[in-house]
Amino acid sequence: MPRVALVTGGTRGIGAAICIALKAAGYTVAANYGGNDETAQKFKAETGINVYKWDVSSFEACAAGVKQVEADLGPIDVLVNNAGITRDSQLHRMKPEQWSAVINTNLGSLFNMCRQVIEGMRERKFGRIVNISSINGQKGQFGQVNYSAAKAGEIGFTKALAQEGARVGVTVNAICPGYIATDMVKAMSQEVLQKSVLPQIPIGRLGEPEEVARCVVFLASDDAGLITGSTLTANGGQYFA
Ligand code: CAA
Ligand code: NAP
Numbered sequence: 001m002p003r004v005a006l007v008t009g010g011t012r013g014i015g016a017a018i019c020i021a022l023k024a025a026g027y028t029v030a031a032n033y034g035g036n037d038e039t040a041q042k043f044k045a046e047t048g049i050n051v052y053k054w055d056v057s058s059f060e061a062c063a064a065g066v067k068q069v070e071a072d073l074g075p076i077d078v079l080v081n082n083a084g085i086t087r088d089s090q091l092h093r094m095k096p097e098q099w100s101a102v103i104n105t106n107l108g109s110l111f112n113m114c115r116q117v118i119e120g121m122r123e124r125k126f127g128r129i130v131n132i133s134s135i136n137g138q139k140g141q142f143g144q145v146n147y148s149a150a151k152a153g154e155i156g157f158t159k160a161l162a163q164e165g166a167r168v169g170v171t172v173n174a175i176c177p178g179y180i181a182t183d184m185v186k187a188m189s190q191e192v193l194q195k196s197v198l199p200q201i202p203i204g205r206l207g208e209p210e211e212v213a214r215c216v217v218f219l220a221s222d223d224a225g226l227i228t229g230s231t232l233t234a235n236g237g238q239y240f241a
Contacts, residue, residue, distance in 0.1 A: 006029075006078070007082055010033065014180055014182060016209065018209075019043075022078070027077075033051060062109070062113050080216055085102060121170045133158075135177065138241040155174050173229070178234065178238045180208065
């Protein structure tokens with residue numbers, strides 16, 4: 001039986017590339033998304049991958065969503081926590097909603113999602129959890145107090161859950177991509193991108209979503225059974241953690 005993989009935020013950007021790569025590697029894949037129905041339906045038509053809409057910042061929505069995926073496809077063997085947002089602003093102008101939206105979506109979602117699948121993974125003595133953190137959780141970023149805090153929190157979550165899962169075959173790892181060519185980076189100030197970010201990337205270019213996806217496929221594989229609690233840095237040399 002093929003293993004079942006669930007990718008949050010799986011219909012666009014890095015998540016879409018992860019879904020496509022996992023499917024090519026032989027997994028049965030489910031892609032969650034938050035609200036962009038048109039893109040999700042287009043992704044489903046193009047890839048044949050089932051799509052599921054729910055808000056990863058809601059524990060109840062995650063419980064219902066995971067239940068539906070498992071009813072359709074079977075128990076989840078691989079969970080990729082990829083869904084994420086930015087609400088950039090310097091702290092002295094940041095509104096409480098910008099703080100809580102980013103913390104709840106990017107970090108709260110790890111509890112909301114992992115809690116749904118961890119008992120089954122422990123019982124079956126196999127599981128792979130991959131959390132998509134960020135270079136900006138490792139180094140901090142001007143204008144991203146909320147995002148950097150959430151992404152750093154994802155790394156702590158990863159290291160703690162890895163200790164709990166190690167004896168029962170559940171590995172938990174984080175990937176910290178640098179700046180990747182997706183809608184998220186298109187949405188930031190292109191002046192800041194050109195003047196402040198790109199000159200700091202030694203390989204001289206943004207990363208591609210597929211480059212992150214290949215890291216996920218490896219961490220999800222049997223070959224990666226020795227690797228747990230780790231942070232895989234994929235940023236073109238911009239920062240050495
Ligand atoms: N370090 C120090 N000073 C900085 C700085 C930095 N990194 N960036 C900007 N400044 C300075 C500016 O030079 C400017 O100085 P002057 O007033 O002397 O000209 C001052 O701070 C104000 O800068 P802005 O005009 O940019 O400030 P703003 O309040 O209008 O905008 C902002 C704030 C929206 C956060 C903007 O700075 C910005 O977009 N920054 C980039 C944030 C970023 O990298 N986001 C990543 C999004 S993609 C992502 O998050 C994916 C991922 O994981 C990598
Ligand atoms: P993206 O292109 O903006 O896509 C985000 C995906 O997340 C979409 O599928 C979106 O669904 C989904 N999503 C957002 N909020 C959600 C919610 N509340 N519930 C469920 N799904 C939700 O982003 P990306 O650039 O691919 O980033 C993916 C992940 O990588 C994020 O965690 C991001 O922080 C991280 N990352 C990105 C970069 C980068 O440079 N791009 C670098 C490092 C880390 P809809 O389509 O329905 O909106």
